[in-house]
Amino acid sequence: MAKSEKPKPKRRSPLWARLCAILGCVLMVLSGGALITSQALVARYAGAVKTENLFEPPAEGEKKEPVSDIKGPVNILLVGIDPRDENSAPLSDSIIVVHIPEGLRQAYLFSIPRDLRVEIPPFAKTGFQGANDRVNAAMSYGSRLGNGKYDAAQGFALLAKTIAKLTGIKKFDAGAIINFNGFKEIVDAMGGVTMTIDQNVKSEHLKPNGKPRDRRPECADHSCEHPYVGPQAEYKKGTYHLEGWQALDYVRQRYGLPRVDYDRQRHQQQFIKAMAEQALSKDVVTNPIKLDQVLRAAGDALVFDGNGHTVVDWGLALRNLRSDDMTLVKLPAGAANGGGTYIGEALEPAADDFFASLRDGTVASFLVDNPSFLQKL
Template identity: 30%
Template sequence: MLFYYFRSISNVLNNVHRDPNLMPDQTAVQPIEPGKPINFVLMGTDNRPGVSGARSDSLIVAQLSGDREHLYLVSFLRDMWVTIPANKVVQKDSKAKINAAYSWGGSALTIKTLQNLTGVQMDHAVIIDFPGFVSLTDELGGVTVYNPQKSTINGHTFAQGNITISGEEALLYVRERYDLANGDLDRAARQRAVITAIIEKSMSADVISNPKKFNDVLKVYSKSTTVDSGLTPTTIRKIATSLRFKDGSSIVQVQAPISGFGKSKDGQAYDIVDEQGLAELSSALKNDRMADYVANHPQ
């Protein structure tokens, strides 16, 4: 049994697609020191057949605490109005919605934008596209989340309360915003909830104790995600074996703060960054004090 697990894990880790261009400068990424937090940028992109000009539909900074006991999922709303550094498409620093960074310069420009916005060094990147998300939730047999409010999208209704979703249905759930009371804020909360459920189910006894299911889930991860070249098999194993999660409360959901809404000169509706609130969040991320931040800013 142990041999099967180790062989499965090794095969999957070796087959994960690694892209040296995901980070702004892969050579600037330093080895993680023991006791220091690790910052992952998680991006869900709207890449799909027949559609060009992909954007980051979901953008989350996942910080693994220095003691490895907590993972903080920090959502950055895709309509946050930020400064995007000069790039090949727009050759000067310019104000735009943060999700435009992906269409202008991919993951590297998105991460550079995040680093400039927060002053926090990002260590690794993980990207999953729509087909990958659908396959992953299907292979897990669906995930159960609590849905705070009833909503309907494309003729599909999600009831209030605990719901189990998978595949295309799960994709609809995390993409809907127009039928939600707080629009993009509620959508981001849904995305964090589903990611939390995916992580928890992937690590559950039902999956880990079932060799076939375990292997199938690992294969879907390897096929549906792209990571930066710094996330080598050795690095992933080192991080995985350092985890000290105790229960479901080990994964904490956080929303990067906004102070209101605005409209650009060309008519784009956007979210205004709460500068003071973001400074507090950035300081917490930089100094491994997210527990204090969460205690002082109940979500």
């Protein structure tokens, strides 16, 4: 890591640009307060994003809803995965819901713990009958094509049904599968990212030089919880300028952290904010070559479904949101036990009240009355 730096003053960067950073933004960024709307440039970068149908189509005989303007309230489902080939079942490593109320002037982001025990509904495409399992298994159950092949986009549809059942959200208005290794390419294209590390962390996966740690021979079958040996990359509390591999490695870690996956969720949110801030810096927006590299890398980082709207449509719809309008929410949860054995995580009853506030449009007042739901960064 580079030498520790003093934290820079906060800048008011537009939330739509932050959301676009999460989505692998292919829109233009703000330069001197003016949105660049060159149709040629918009078409160029919009074309870099891979689009697929991520949501289950209407059931037979069910009327398909017409595509309408993006006015809110809207809900966006973002799923981060480590890259896997079609011969490996995808697991949702990070699940983030973005709720934007009517008027598109506020945004609320909350993470679903990957080990949360939930009811996963049946899925006809794969013959899955439904089960009570950890939420990150839903994508795997839904992605099965047969003959040892898997499709992450198909798995997303079952995960979306699962999150809808959990939260009571009737439908998601957009969704994206995010390749976290793609974020590494974005950070490298930007020349690194300045990020504040809030706790000391040791890497389970990488050596100090960024190379993979050695695997213990007896763990070749992936059966060990801690299969690696040798020197570890370390991340100390403070503010540093990180290379892409360092930033990605840091936000992947959960072993050895006091609150395990909950700490990792917070680190991922911090990374997203730091990455967006870097993308909007003068070092990027005034350098055409670097900007081109960043936006093209972002386009390679995701698969997007805007339910009839493009990434450009979504970026323009959210262009008036500001960073101060973004609220990060943490759901109250703890260990779930079955027969005295840890089987995952469980939400506390108060989480249902939060989900109800999303549905009835009272989330702002709910958070005023329940400040413990606010994520402290």
